[in-house]
Amino acid sequence: MSCALRATRSSPSPLYAYVPKGHLSAFAVIWPSWLLLRTLSFRGVVRPDESAEFARPTAAVDTGRAMSRWNRLWRVAELPTTKAGVERAFSYFIAGVRLGTVAQMLPALHIGVATSPHRAAYIACWAAAALASIVGSAVTLVRRRPLGAAASCADFALACLLLVLAPMVLQEGERFGTWVAYQPGYALSVILVAGGVRGRVLWAGGLLGIIAAYTAYLGGAVGGNMTWTALGNILTYVVYALVIRMFYGFTRRIARDADDARAREAELARREEERRAQVLMHNGVAVLRLLTEPAGDAERSRLIDLAEVELRRMRSYLRGGQSRQDAAAVGAGQPVAVAALVERVCGRFADLHVDALLDLGAGLRLAPARADAVERALESLLLNVRVHAGASEVVVHLDQHDDRTWSLTVRDDGDGFDPQTVTPGIGLREVVVGELCRQGFEVDIDAAPGAGTTVTIRSGAEPTATAVAHDTSRGAA
Amino acid sequence: MRPAVAVVDDSPLIRESVGLLMPGLEVAAAVSTVEELVRRRPAADLVILDLHLANLEQQPDVRQGIAAIRAATGCGYRVCVYSQEERRFVLAACLAAGAGGIVSKALPTRRAEELFVEVAAGGTVMPQAVVGILEVLVRRDCITLLSERQRQLLRGRARGLSYAQVAKQLFVSESTLRGYWLELTRSLSDSLRDLTPAEIEHALGLAPGDLLELWPAEPTAPKDWWRTG
Numbered sequence: 128m129s130c131a132l133r134a135t136r137s138s139p140s141p142l143y144a145y146v147p148k149g150h151l152s153a154f155a156v157i158w159p160s161w162l163l164l165r166t167l168s169f170r171g172v173v174r175p176d177e178s179a180e181f182a183r184p185t186a187a188v189d190t191g192r193a194m195s196r197w198n199r200l201w202r203v204a205e206l207p208t209t210k211a212g213v214e215r216a217f218s219y220f221i222a223g224v225r226l227g228t229v230a231q232m233l234p235a236l237h238i239g240v241a242t243s244p245h246r247a248a249y250i251a252c253w254a255a256a257a258l259a260s261i262v263g264s265a266v267t268l269v270r271r272r273p274l275g276a277a278a279s280c281a282d283f284a285l286a287c288l289l290l291v292l293a294p295m296v297l298q299e300g301e302r303f304g305t306w307v308a309y310q311p312g313y314a315l316s317v318i319l320v321a322g323g324v325r326g327r328v329l330w331a332g333g334l335l336g337i338i339a340a341y342t343a344y345l346g347g348a349v350g351g352n353m354t355w356t357a358l359g360n361i362l363t364y365v366v367y368a369l370v371i372r373m374f375y376g377f378t379r380r381i382a383r384d385a386d387d388a389r390a391r392e393a394e395l396a397r398r399e400e401e402r403r404a405q406v407l408m409h410n411g412v413a414v415l416r417l418l419t420e421p422a423g424d425a426e427r428s429r430l431i432d433l434a435e436v437e438l439r440r441m442r443s444y445l446r447g448g449q450s451r452q453d454a455a456a457v458g459a460g461q462p463v464a465v466a467a468l469v470e471r472v473c474g475r476f477a478d479l480h481v482d483a484l485l486d487l488g489a490g491l492r493l494a495p496a497r498a499d500a501v502e503r504a505l506e507s508l509l510l511n512v513r514v515h516a517g518a519s520e521v522v523v524h525l526d527q528h529d530d531r532t533w534s535l536t537v538r539d540d541g542d543g544f545d546p547q548t549v550t551p552g553i554g555l556r557e558v559v560v561g562e563l564c565r566q567g568f569e570v571d572i573d574a575a576p577g578a579g580t581t582v583t584i585r586s587g588a589e590p591t592a593t594a595v596a597h598d599t600s601r602g603a604a
Numbered sequence: 605m606r607p608a609v610a611v612v613d614d615s616p617l618i619r620e621s622v623g624l625l626m627p628g629l630e631v632a633a634a635v636s637t638v639e640e641l642v643r644r645r646p647a648a649d650l651v652i653l654d655l656h657l658a659n660l661e662q663q664p665d666v667r668q669g670i671a672a673i674r675a676a677t678g679c680g681y682r683v684c685v686y687s688q689e690e691r692r693f694v695l696a697a698c699l700a701a702g703a704g705g706i707v708s709k710a711l712p713t714r715r716a717e718e719l720f721v722e723v724a725a726g727g728t729v730m731p732q733a734v735v736g737i738l739e740v741l742v743r744r745d746c747i748t749l750l751s752e753r754q755r756q757l758l759r760g761r762a763r764g765l766s767y768a769q770v771a772k773q774l775f776v777s778e779s780t781l782r783g784y785w786l787e788l789t790r791s792l793s794d795s796l797r798d799l800t801p802a803e804i805e806h807a808l809g810l811a812p813g814d815l816l817e818l819w820p821a822e823p824t825a826p827k828d829w830w831r832t833g
Contacts, residue, residue: 438710442688442690442710445688445690480710482731482732482733482736482764484732484733484735484736484739484762486736486737486740486808486809487739487740487743489809519712520732520764521764522732522762522763522764524736524762524763524764536763536764538763538765539764540764540766573769578766578768578769581763581764581765581769
């Protein structure tokens, strides 16, 4: 919206007794709302990199990193929903209002200078207002929060002074409906930005001061219909001051509540983590204690086996393996994300050292029935590794190929077996091979004594997407 | 001939146990901080470096992580990280920072010793999780220097297949394959060092900025510090 400069002396519309009011009213209502919505709609509730504790290195790796930082500085949408983030958003709002006011004042400057009875005084007053707006914006942006009490007090005082001096520097009849008389608009901008000042007395006193100064500004110029216009302008000051004050206060309260909620969440997470660590270490400590006791070779050997199991459990904890169990659940009948499914199953085998490499199949989804078959098969395979293989490393690898087929490989470096002489148990024979083949998968088992076992499950010739669509529709029927 | 190693670990237990439990290594120095290593500059074929060197009790402000790797490699040492760290991007970041290998403290000492010898001889030891990351980077054309045979080898190793299994698939001898792997891992490590966090984030589908805190910044960065916690 461009500033509707009204330098003519025609009677102003009652709705636009002076132009700044019309312009700033829309500005004052829309921008805070937009700012609040954008801030609250921030994708991640909090970005840890914004807090001092998680501050990133200050040096940029490359230009892209530097550009990213620069962009982030100005992108309101990425401001954190913390108290600090909200204050930063306020600083953008304040700078916008103040610099916007200067922009509105600028086009009418030459007319004001030309028509003013005291040109030098007019220019001095105008310069003081512009300078205060620019300096105030810069300081606010640097501080990343609104101005403090002293600066706000000075702001109010300047606005009052400019209003009181206005009759001396303005020509008769120019006090309404023109940006030549910028003083009321400037005062409104001060009211808008000072809404965030902490002290209620200062805020109320400043507002009353501006109303009193505005009354002095009107002086003998008010008469006839203009009385009601002047009264409307005073009400505008009061209403906007109250609304913007409520906006500042409510937004700060939201941020405070969000910070409190995050602190509570962090505390609960810490307690849960502590509980998990206690549960996890409970058995390990007992085994270590027993290992320090004198014992025979047989007992010690058993204890070492137990220690090995506990060691694997602790390694899994260190890798964050337990969190795999919390993989997102899906709605009934919906295609299932295979990577999440595999992570969930691997999480149930915390005692095995499982490397789950799933990035290449991150987008793979299967119909629920087929996903169930894969889940049971993978669980059965890992159970076999746990019970029979004696493996030190297990790799679970998911790969979705360019032709949309996929494969899931489970490889362990354990004892292996000879497929020619050893009959597979019911788990491998029925749950893995039988059920998977019934679901249309291909299963390949490669094993040799002492060389571990590799089981590869493939989607078969049918492309995944087709299979999902087909199976989903069948399930729905 | 036994390779001479310098052990940098804040735990006296680890510093002592390397010499006692790994007879294939000659411990030239065992120090608790990388600052002390840099000051003493012992002659060593390999620096066995713990990733988490700071501890509140004795040395809260010492260099660790990426900064420690950089300090050691900056002195011309070949570095092998010996840590309990399991997070895959942290491990990949260590390779990107110049480490020649990463060995888990959870491995049996005999296996760890073999791997240290391999790194001291110029090899590159990568954890399985990092091999997985590299396979993704290659498949998504973030790393493009590989021949078809190298891609097949990486594909097999990412699935955990043994040298024997991959050799059988590729119709080459196991020893030849080991040579290929040595060459391939060096090449991949070099390529990893050239990538920016943004490129890796994009290839792996991570959110922008996810790797910034982990990944090594410019060596000249004023805040050449990296927290592993």
